[in-house]
Amino acid sequence: MKRRTLIISICVWLLLPGHVLAEEESPYQAEVLSKTSSSWNGSTLPDYPEGRPEVTILRITIPPERNCPFTSIR
Numbered sequence: 001m002k003r004r005t006l007i008i009s010i011c012v013w014l015l016l017p018g019h020v021l022a023e024e025e026s027p028y029q030a031e032v033l034s035k036t037s038s039s040w041n042g043s044t045l046p047d048y049p050e051g052r053p054e055v056t057i058l059r060i061t062i063p064p065e066r067n068c069p070f071t072s073i074r
Helices: 002-021
Strands: 029-036 055-061
Touching: none
Parallel strands: none
Antiparallel strands: 029 055
């Protein structure tokens, strides 16, 4: 249960700011490196109650001297 909560939290954290930043031209860049619904060995991931899981790996680029608007790190 903790693992599922962590995965959902990470997904929300990654997706929500992208939507907010998409409303205006953004200096931040996100590149999809991998998107899959299978594990490292090719077997399918176990189903969630809501459907089939999908893992997405992003490379997020933040320009130098810029603060990330969705964190409190300064």
